[in-house]
Amino acid sequence: MLPARPFARTVLCGLLAAALSLPVIAAEPAWVTKSNTNARVLLNVLAKYSPESASNLGVDGYDEQIMDLSRDQFEATNRDMRAAIAELQKRLRVETDSKVKQDLQILIDKAQDQLKTSALQRKYFMPYHDLTRMMFGVVRATLDPRIPKARQQALLVRLDKYTGLAKGYRPVTELAQERLQERLKANKNLLGPYKGEIEQSINDAPTLLKGMRELLAKSELKGWEPRFDALEKQLTAYNARVKTEILPRARSDHRLPPEVYADNLKNFGVDISPQELISKSLTSFAEIRNQMQITANLIAKERGFRNADYRVVMAELKKQQIPTEQVMPLYAERLAALEAAARQQKVVTLPERKAVIRLATMAENAAQPAPHMSPPRLIGNTGEYGEFVLTTGMPPDASGKRLVFDDFTHQAGTWSITAHEARPGHEMQFAKMIETGVSTARAVFAFNSVNVEGWALYAEAEMQPYEPLDGQLFALQARGMRAARAFLDPMVNLGEITPEGVKVFLMQDVGLSEGMATQEVQRYTFRAPGQATSYFYGYQRLMETRQAAEVALRGRFDRQKFNDFVLAQGLVPPALLRKAVMEEFVPAQQKGAAN
Template identity: 80%
Template sequence: MSNTNWKLRSLIGGLGFAVLAMPALAAEQAWVTKSNGNAKLLLNVVAKYSPESATELGVDGFDEQITDMSRDLFDATNKDVRAVIAQLQQRLKSETDPKVRQDLEILIKAGQDQLRSAALKRKYLMPYVDVGQLLFGVVRATLDPRIPKERQQLIVARLEKYAGLTKGYRPITELANERLQERLKANRNLLGPYKGEVEQALNDGPTLLKGMKDLLAKSDVKGWEPAYAALEKQLTAYDAQVRAQVLPKARADHRLPAELYADNLHQFGVDIAPQELVAKALTSFAEIRNQMNITAGLIARERKLPNPDYRAVMKELKKQQIPADQVMPLYAERLGQIEAAVRQQGIVSLPSRKAVIRLATPAENARQPAPHMNPPRLIGNTGEYGEFVLTTGMPPDASGKSLVFDDFTHQAASWTLTAHEARPGHELQFAKMLEAGVSTARAVFAFNSVNVEGWALYAEAEMQPYEPLDGQLFALQARLQRAARAFLDPMVNLGEITPEGVKSFLMDEVGLSEGMATQEMQRYIFRSPGQATSYFYGYQRLMETRQAAEVALRQKFNRQAFNDFVLAQGLVPPALLRKAVMQEFVPAQR
């Protein structure tokens, strides 16, 4: 919401989950208590400059506050972040506990990364804000069914401030435009947003507005109507202003300056050069494709299909689309089958409670088109878990064309998607952090896509041998897609392939639907350039660590013990995880 661009921004995007019974959380260890005291210094800065973000993380006391967009916050934010870094560095000098020292290093790095990213965005980019998407995210997070009713009611105070109905506040749409014009006046050479991004935002605006209204209407919140009515007019006028003033300044070339793209990779956790990443991913793509042809050949022989090529076999299997009313029962059934295999094979410890899976709303499809897991609050959690949200398509594009996915609503794909988003993937990953009592530094400020997505892709690989052949083929397709991401994302941002080339490659060689290929291409070029590479890279680093442990322990290696240990560490970077495994897990197993 503000100029602040914390690494945890990818985590913040709306929390939505159903009520579940929760076992007692682990008692907080002494070192965690001390570490959390250090993390509070950075959390205070988040709360000061982006109270909405602090609320979504679980920090109490900011439910009615909104980001101050009445002034440029760049210098003030940087000053406060530098002061916190100096305090943390001073504490590091005298700290003797190794875990607290590690967490201090995580916190210092998070602050330094924030300063670097903010400086680069300030140097290069026009501060265009998609206000409608931001407000939908705040409403959706506040009206989460788990949020107490009295706290949900406070959304009215926020909406009134956003709309400028509260004394001392002006409409957020006016303020966003003022900050934009202010920066353009200071530097006329700033790069505008990518044209396709602006067009998609304008196209999604009505869907998000309706989604916001639907959420409010279905809630028990009272008195929201006047503020919403004002915001509806303001957002409609803002979109018209964007169309008239921003769209003409939008850049036709999607590519970011090299410094910015490299920083994106860094923020997402990729610590190698784009060219090295491309080389690794191209090799893996070829190897996975060979495995897919072997598996597809077995399926073709079993089902008497005329063409054993993996693309032809996937096309046949995709015809087994599940009726809309059977999608959720199918995924519930898959979850039960996967959990049974996890327990039988001793893969990882599972809780006895059920995981939550639900279909996305049209507004959620617009905001985040790919299936995803909504994470729970990581601070002050009192019983919330994450939920697997299954998206069903994209809103119509500017021409009115609707692109529907067929990638997740057929029998074979349900296996690996459930393993990734639910169990033993993301849902279990976040639940274990809460139940183990992981420190705020490891749960929040170490949060990046490599640390998070590496585990989920690893979870897919753990389950693949216990799935039927058709499930195994689409598990391999998912891995093929992650390898493709890791070379297509850098290549399109380095100008080595066009966006249209990306889309056609994903449809022809990976077997994605046009809807899925379109949102993937948009992800690489404007939704989140660089993020898609993190799955492949995180998986590679985690597999390296596991193999190192297996080499060290040989017959003494215990898969379940290893996986439980990894989850108990929280979201530590790959280098720290490798160190913990080799210095703690391996000696303990010996």
């Protein structure tokens, strides 16, 4: 998940890191219908330059199309993006509906941000494509059981085009290499990708290729074998060239140019400086750590532990690892307990349908090491479900060593991650959004990590009081990790701490396993520099809004109504959410109390 990726893939990768589960879809309000017509202007640009992303979102008509690497698309993309902005600005000038106007501004802001990001990537970096990881994403998304069988057949057409077996097409591996050499010829001083990223890509490639073959073998597609054999051969050769030609050019310094890192933060939704973010999160981490120690003292006394240091207490609790065959049943129990507490305590309105949790495959571990939700289509969805995917560790490295996570497979560690990824976290967030008929602008183009992850961390905090004491300790650990991310990510990108120093801090002071700490370092340095800060910042902004509503309403504040209202807004930016709460929710509650 790199900022170097084009707009369409940037949007898609953000979506893949989040939770989504859709209930029965409500009738679409009139303002949403009008807004979605406007969103089509930008969706058309997305579909033209990244049809794989468009079809994954649910846009019809692009299942058999592939990205065009036959020529440099930079100028053409910018031209179409500027034309889209001009059209959207024209519509904004005459629009009278306040919500449609807000959505038009969301669309314009997203397109303008992309123009800036594309210019920065063009200025600094050579165009490197991790094609094996990209192809795995396409295969996995297309063969997802939630996708209709008829649409899955399109994968065969795409494989023919990727491999050059289709008439008029050449292997995408050759085209990617040509575009790389073209840009290097134009500017020999372009920065290469970070060395650690290339090494990880080379290391993960066999696992991802195996994962693709397994997915195809389980599918009902006929005649995939020769197509995939050709693709596998081409990707293997491409990865060999990456090792011999790109790896020597890779930069040893993980740090991004300052304006690129600042742009990353903005795209993820963080609108303050790295220095201010560091200051806020350092203070917050210290306060959370104090709460962790208080809770650890209570647990040590309760269980007779001789050493009450929170690090030691967490290490002792982590020893209660769950046998593999009992992991999923235990998570089902945790989900049921959280749902019961949410209903009894009136935290949020829950649906009656079940949420889905499953263990990740080895290839999914390689593609996205952290636990996550796998979303169904966002557009044209007819009731497909989302899945909470529980990852189990890092893929084996070049020596065969595999770093297994122990962070989510012990008794106490199962509570908070379930609240975050399932209910009342991400799963509820997106389900409620679709239930209330949220527009494409708010579901897709307003999607950034601050708007998404703030709710999930808030959901963890909402459920913490109703968890057992050991669960509460690891809920605090999870919140402390998010605060630590918000200073470690900018510090490592500003050169104030080394990647190894980050790993040591996460293992010793936060209590993460080596595998979890390793994937965190990768996240900060090359998977998604800046993204990890969004959890802390989004949570803070949401808590500010809630507290403002509580101050305004005092005894009339209703937590369940507030949480339902927040979810119904979709993925609006914090400032827009604050405006909606103070100008719509608070007056409505005051009026209701007066009546």
